[in-house]
Amino acid sequence: MTGTRAVIGVDVGGTTTAAGLVGADGGVLAHLQAATHGRGPGGALATLLDLIERLATLAKGRGIEPRAIGIGVPATVDAETGTIGADAHYVPELAHVPLGATVNRRMGLPAFVDNDVNALALGEWMFGAGRGAASLVLLALGTGVGGGIILEGRLVRGRGGYGGELGHVPIDFDGRPCICGGRGCLKTYVSGTDIALEGSRRLGRMATAPEVFRLAAAGDAVAEALVAEVCEALGAGLAVIVNGLNPERLLLAGGVAESLRPLEALIRAACAGHAFAGACATTALEIISLDKGSAVRGGAALAHYETRRREGATV
Ligand SMILES: [Zn+2]
Numbered sequence: 001m002t003g004t005r006a007v008i009g010v011d012v013g014g015t016t017t018a019a020g021l022v023g024a025d026g027g028v029l030a031h032l033q034a035a036t037h038g039r040g041p042g043g044a045l046a047t048l049l050d051l052i053e054r055l056a057t058l059a060k061g062r063g064i065e066p067r068a069i070g071i072g073v074p075a076t077v078d079a080e081t082g083t084i085g086a087d088a089h090y091v092p093e094l095a096h097v098p099l100g101a102t103v104n105r106r107m108g109l110p111a112f113v114d115n116d117v118n119a120l121a122l123g124e125w126m127f128g129a130g131r132g133a134a135s136l137v138l139l140a141l142g143t144g145v146g147g148g149i150i151l152e153g154r155l156v157r158g159r160g161g162y163g164g165e166l167g168h169v170p171i172d173f174d175g176r177p178c179i180c181g182g183r184g185c186l187k188t189y190v191s192g193t194d195i196a197l198e199g200s201r202r203l204g205r206m207a208t209a210p211e212v213f214r215l216a217a218a219g220d221a222v223a224e225a226l227v228a229e230v231c232e233a234l235g236a237g238l239a240v241i242v243n244g245l246n247p248e249r250l251l252l253a254g255g256v257a258e259s260l261r262p263l264e265a266l267i268r269a270a271c272a273g274h275a276f277a278g279a280c281a282t283t284a285l286e287i288i289s290l291d292k293g294s295a296v297r298g299g300a301a302l303a304h305y306e307t308r309r310r311e312g313a314t315v
Helices: 044-061 099-107 116-127 192-203 209-217 221-244 255-272 277-282 294-314
Strands: 007-012 016-022 028-035 069-073 111-115 136-141 145-151 249-253 284-287
Touching (some): 007 116, 007 294, 016 044, 028 044, 028 294, 099 111, 111 116, 116 136, 116 249, 116 294, 136 255, 192 209, 221 277, 249 255, 255 277, 255 284
Parallel strands (some): 007 069
Antiparallel strands (some): 007 016
16 A cells, blocks of 8 residues: 555745655655745745644545655754754754754654755656666756766765755856856856846846747857857866766756756767766766656655665664
């Protein structure tokens, strides 16, 4: 029975928080969402707890008892304790919150918390485009840029929870300043926010990232030049991953990745210009499409992964 091993997966975003009841096969049995700050600034925790409670009630009504809860948050996280780090730019009220313990106390279920892209990578590895891979890197190109690294079947979190922060690898040591305090980070060239900012500056009017891509496809010289730079920067960033980790699969996801789909050949060429040919040949690069259930499936995968990992560690 699918329902007997169901878990609750949650994705906290800067705009929307989603919660799903997810079956053992990754199927989303029920899905709820709400505006993260619908209760006003500082309301992310109340929104999240309310969604989880509503979903648990809904599950009970169907005779399903979720076994655990997994939560992805756009921040660095101490996954051992489920405590959010200081770098929670999109949900500042969650910084330093012991979210795992709070949800565990409220719901009486094991609750695990991790960075949202780490959760997404686990979701694709367990249920999606990364199934069966021994090693996988997922690069999420959206409003920001995040990464999730799985090597030899283990999620790489790093000592302080910064493992996978691939959006902040410097690709130009003299480049644009970044929100992280660094300079020339990959994010400052390829995130939706930065493409829109740079596009608006060069075009002399407000433009969104999808608009920049549309203009480039239609032959606008200014947009074309900017998109060519995006591809070149991304190629350099991908080369860091391909040369540094040489994973079996390298998945690109998110809104900007979707916009880049027609330019895939260009991106591959840019990456090949910086990476070892042998490394490129053995890492399978793929642009994947996320659906409405992908994010909550990530939270669910985190719940499964942590349950297994901790059982294994105590045996
Ligand atoms: Zn940065």
